[in-house]
Amino acid sequence: MNQLKNFSLIDDIGTLHVFDKVPQRIISLVPSQTELLVDLGLESNIVGITKFCVHPKDLKFKKAIVGGTKKVDYDKIRALEPDVIICNKEENTLEIVETLRTICPVWVTDIVTVEDNFKMISDFGKLFDCVTETENWNKKLALAFSDFKDFIQGKPVKKVAYFIWKNPYMVAGSGNFINELLQLNHFENAFAKQQRYPEIELQKLNTNGDLDYVFLSSEPYPFKEKDALDMEKITNPTKCIFVDGEMFSWHGSRLLKAFDYFKELHQKL
Structure with missing residues (x-):
């Protein structure tokens, strides 16, 4: 230098x-x-x-x-x-x-x-x-980025809730990088009207029955299979999906790997 x-x-x-x-x-x-x-x-x-x-x-x-x-x-x-x-x-x-x-x-x-x-x-x-x-x-x-936008173009919008924490349950709202990447992926954030990372009552999740997926992030809280089973009892028939939190929340050079990860995720959904 x-x-x-x-x-x-x-x-x-x-x-x-x-x-x-x-x-x-x-x-x-x-x-x-x-x-x-x-x-x-x-x-x-x-x-x-x-x-x-x-x-x-x-x-x-x-x-x-x-x-x-x-x-x-x-x-x-x-x-x-x-x-x-x-x-x-x-x-x-x-x-x-x-x-x-x-x-x-x-x-x-x-x-x-x-x-x-x-x-x-x-x-x-x-x-x-x-x-x-x-x-x-x-x-x-x-x-x-350009390649991924071509990939995602035309894919239907799905409504999701992105969980980051348990006890209390917290989700990603708007005004953060996670919400930006959800939108990029044609995932409508069910909590986009709330700022940052709001606490929610699990019993009130999906009261309208319009939630397509619940995303359980690997970080900062490491959600496990039991968490998914507990949620599915309440949100049925919403499907719980484990997602890589680094791909949705890490910025910087990690974003390059994230675009490939998102393609794989869409193929699994």
């Missing part, structure tokens, strides 16, 4: 960052963006990650684990002497971001749409002086 000097960039929450050199020591508190950084060729620059940064699988054995996405070890982070910390508006709390700002610049992303994802990748190219790599990734993603 070229050692650019005195450049400024604005992150997704409007914070102006001024750098006197390209950040070299990176801590990522966002699993999907950790994966992206590696795919951009920046693995050697990563000094700290969360316990949830599971891709690539061997990374957790090479890098310092500084906590999770909602609770971090500030002393450990400070000792790693990062040049920049990567956070996400949804994944990390405002308290974490504000505290980390006393250590070094904190770059915060906010990904709701596929277009936001393209912008984030481009921003990383400018931030870490790897524009060629980010352009290549955005080209691959754009081609796959």
